Amino acid sequence: MSKSNRFNSSRLPTAKGMDMATVYSPKECSRKAKHIVLSPANKTIIEEFQAILAMKEQFEEHDVPVPNKIMMFGPPGTGKTLTAFYLAERLGLPLVLARLDTLIHAHLGETGSNVRKIFEYAKAVPCVLFLDEFDALARTRDNNDEVKEMSRVVNTLLQCLDEFSGESIFMAATNLETELDHAIWRRFDTKMNYLPPDRSCREEYIRLVVDKFETEDVFESRAVDLLQGCSYADIEQIMLKAKRKAIITGQNLTAGLLQTSIGEYLPQRNERSLAEELE
Ligand SMILES: Nc1ncnc2c1ncn2[C@@H]1O[C@H](COP(=O)(O)OP(=O)(O)OP(=O)(O)O)[C@@H](O)[C@H]1O
Ligand SMILES: [Mg+2]
Structure with missing residues (x-):
């Protein structure tokens, strides 16, 4: 294989002739998340998350794994997407917002391969990788029509989540949390519940x-x-x-x-x- 067409994991992968994600700089993220209001519980989660990342060495010393996978769930319009921008800005990382329309392919085998590519990218380039409307990919394996095919995508996701390491953070959001595959749900070390404002x-x-x-x-x-x-x-x-x-x-x-x-x-x-x- 020539050098030029070898898969370059540090370049944004494409599908259907388009980038699989939109990338926002920390500065752009800061502009988007200027007016965010978080519940006290979610505020604490974000502060702790940031504190832990700033103390990575101490965690390694104590052999305590550093969290890197956040699941946000709750009804529409409560700030899940906004939180992805907010966290990226606080961590000074670019936000890589995956485009589901590009990622999802009529052939589910292709979808799995796209999912793998975007995770490879996030392993190679420090960022916050964000998959919005995560249920579109991670629905429970025994609750859909294309059971066998879809379960392959879920299996790929499970592998990607297990192998996810390095500097990047993975975030996912859904308002159909009860429909997510249980094994997927368990892979997230941080879960944030969103509600309409009290x-x-x-x-x-x-x-x-x-x-x-x-x-x-x-x-x-x-x-x-x-x-x-x-x-x-x-x-x-x-x-x-x-x-x-x-x-x-x-x-x-x-x-x-x-x-x-x-x-x-x-x-x-x-x-x-x-x-x-x-x-
Ligand atoms: N917690 C919040 N603090 C401040 N503004 C918010 C908050 N939640 C929602 N908004 C406002 O509503 C808009 C939509 O919010 P956002 O896209 O984050 O909701 P969501 O929870 O991701 O909804 P969906 O489930 O429909 O994707 C934001 O652009 C913002 O203007
Ligand atoms: Mg959203």
Whole structure:
């Protein structure tokens, strides 16, 4: 084999003529994750993770393995993808965001080989390798139509996870955690559970989103109540709507504008509360 066409594991692998991942520099990651709010439990996990990586030698001395595989699970819009950017920035590593559409091939044998290539890349180049919507690859082996074929992809993943070593960190995210293969689940040394924001996280997030926008005095405390049950992603969109309304009508941000925005963004919620009132 000539030198030029030998597989080069330090070059981003391609499939279907496209790169299998998008790479973000730590600086780009920092911009994306500027407004992240983490639950106290997840904050601790990230801080500990970072502390451990900074003390690698001591861990080796004590023969305690350093964690390098994080599974994030929970409902949509709660910050899983955002956390991948955040951790990459904190560790000063590039984020390698795998592109599932490129990775997954009609021939599952090909999918397995793509998975292997992207893991080889992450072994050769220090990075945070992130596989979003991980369930698309790691569904339980006894719960799908193409059982035999799919189980080969899961087996490849298991091998890749077992052999994953070096400077890089592997992160995966899913909102279908109950459908993941148990053996895959067990391979992760760190698991982070994501939930819609509780009261104090809502307070923190609303403050960040309001930023320097002029508001009526009671706005933040009303918003914390009105946005109960919403995900961060919902809150972000609703607040944007409310800000737009404030700008076009030349007012401060008010609870009234927020209420109208909630009604427009979540019409189901209005119908539900109307139905409850009528009961
Ligand atoms: N914890 C959070 N802190 C701050 N902003 C958040 C948080 N979670 C979500 N957001 C906002 O919502 C958007 C979507 O978040 P993100 O993509 O991280 O959600 P996710 O949990 O990965 O959702 P999905 O399961 O749909 O992939 C983010 O770009 C951000 O603006
Ligand atoms: Mg996501």
